[in-house]
Amino acid sequence: MSGCKSKICNPPIGVSGDPTGVSPEIIEACKELNMTNDQLKQYMDSLLDNIQKGLKKETNATAIVKCFPTFVQDIPDGTEKGQFLALDLGGSNFRVLYIELGGQDVQKFQIFVIPDNVRVGSGDKLFDFIAEALANYANELGVADKNLPLGFTFSFPLKQVGLEVGLLERWTKGFDCPDTVGKDVVELLKNAIAKRGDVQIKIAAVLNDTTGTLLAAAYKYPDTKIGLILGTGTNACYIEKQSEAELFDEPDRGSGKNGGAFGDDGALDFVRTDYDKDVDANSLNPGKQLHEKMISGMYLGELVRLATERFTKEGKMFGGQASNDLSTRGKFETRYVSEIEWDPPGDFTNVKKVCEKLGLSQATEEDYLNLKYICSCFSRRAAHLVSAGLATIINKMGEKTLSVGIDGTLYRLHPQVKRLMEGKIKELVDPGIQVKLVLSEDGSGKGAAMVAAVAAKNDT
Structure with missing residues (x-):
């Protein structure tokens, strides 16, 4: 992959999202992927309702977002030895x-x-x-x-x-x-x-790895209150007040919560597309983890492939000729999405290589621009959905300043996701709240040791 591989850095100026030179037909066909703030706020209202149900004993059993307690009550403060x-x-x-x-x-x-x-x-x-x-x-x-x-x-x-x-x-x-x-x-x-x-x-x-991600970040940034995995899969945990966490029966020092599966009750149907439904129907767990299937690295490449294949068959791209690989599930890897979006304006190095890998040797510059635009639309939607989820939790917590520890290949390797998230979170959180996104590397390793370190400190 060109550009930054192992850490978050500034992407080339103008990468992705610029429709200059993109076919008007493609721009029109991708409009359904551009979520408005009104749609995101509807999403947030539904997610908050699901979280509230997951926190309560009487509704947890039937809740889609389970809000399982992690039983971690303290976070590192940097003094652990x-x-x-x-x-x-x-x-x-x-x-x-x-x-x-x-x-x-x-x-x-x-x-x-x-x-x-x-x-x-x-x-x-x-x-x-x-x-x-x-x-x-x-x-x-x-x-x-x-x-x-x-x-x-x-x-x-x-x-x-x-x-x-x-x-x-x-x-x-x-x-x-x-x-x-x-x-x-x-x-x-x-x-x-x-x-x-x-x-x-x-x-x-x-x-689990979300809890580890939160604690690994908290060792360096003590104001970390949320851990997020944004990679092959996606999930989050956050620090909840004891009074809100009815499933947790321990002395009150605050409580970590994590949960997933939002959307499995139809709450996301108003923004799900035919591509999302296709990915779900052909997954190993149809009807489950619908939220994750709109966001995470396991599915993002396939979503792009489905849209590109459709537009090609409709004669909008690649001269109407789809290759065998473009028509084969799983052949458009999510890493291709990041690689394509690393190309700066006017440079088609990565997108050309991807097209060649997929057997699309007939691709023109307009095809390159169209494919890059499709990738950017799905990436932006994923980033905005994640941002809306985080903003829901942040607004519920009521903290004025906090950090969010994040790990996962999609967050680390994609050139636009961090910038898109920072911008959208700022739009969606309540006035006066300051949020910092920080890279939390190796939550499943270092984070696990942090849990042990905090537990050991509490035992002394």
């Missing part, structure tokens, strides 16, 4: 991290690959494998006997009933260990560690 471990389990690879806070922070990690035959079958076999990796790395670092606090990021569907208790709802991502469903994953890991007898580790918390 000590040695901590983190375990980041969310796919066929997992990481074990060692983090030392205070003075000059130190971070080390090792990646372990879970064999196919371990990812299916016996839960004991899986957790024994993880415990062995933990023990080996702790021994390598010389901390096996120090009983270091560990934060456990578990990126699978989990019902959390305590800071150190998470009940597995189901496996995804190619895992299938049926005997663990409904069980506490922290207890399973503790038992596997105890069986070995060669390492002392204290599991301080189990969390």
Whole structure:
């Protein structure tokens, strides 16, 4: 990808959104993707109503936005010190991290690959494998006997009933260990560690990546109150008042909440397009996570492909000739959207390469401009929807100044998303509120260690 790859930086001036040279037919066809502030405020009203239902005991069971408590009640303030471990389990690879806070922070990690035959079958076999990796790395670092606090990021569907208790709802991502469903994953890991007898580790918390994102950002920016993942998927968590969080039964120090699935009750039907309906109908979970399917990296490229294929068949682009790849689901990768929008005005380097990859060698400069405009329309819509969601939470919280910690490839690698979000959030939040968007890298790793660090500080 050209431009900035590993951090947020200023995009080339004029990137995306400029319709100069774009076919009037394409501009007209894309109008349905341009959401007005009135539409966004309707979205915000509906989301707020869903959040309120998710927070209350009597309506949570039927609420679309569940607002699950994270049981994290305190955030880092930058004074945390000590040695901590983190375990980041969310796919066929997992990481074990060692983090030392205070003075000059130190971070080390090792990646372990879970064999196919371990990812299916016996839960004991899986957790024994993880415990062995933990023990080996702790021994390598010389901390096996120090009983270091560990934060456990578990990126699978989990019902959390305590800071150190998470009940597995189901496996995804190619895992299938049926005997663990409904069980506490922290207890399973503790038992596997105890069986070995060669390492002392204290599991301080189990969390998901949104919670980790919030805490990783809060270590550097103590006014962070919201964590957002904007990558392959999207989800958020925020700090809620104890009085509002009816599902949380702990001493009152504030409470983290996270939730998703907004729109599954039809609340987004007024802005969903035929492209959104097509993506949903052909997904692995039709009718679910409709909000995410309008925004996240898993679906953004496919949305662009569907629109481009339609316009091509209608004779508006590429001489009316669609290639096999343009007509094949999944062939237009979301990274292409970012790459195309990195081209500055008058430069077609990336968009030309993408067209060639898709077998569209007949593309003209007008086709390049049209495709770039389509990408910008879907990117802008995604950024504005995310902004409206954040503005809903920010207005509800009532804080006058706060930071939002954000991680995810779509936020980090897309040249326009951060700028679009900053502008739209400013329009939608209540007067007098100051919001800063900050990059929170490695929430699932460093953030997990932060949870352990805060828990350890509270124990002293």
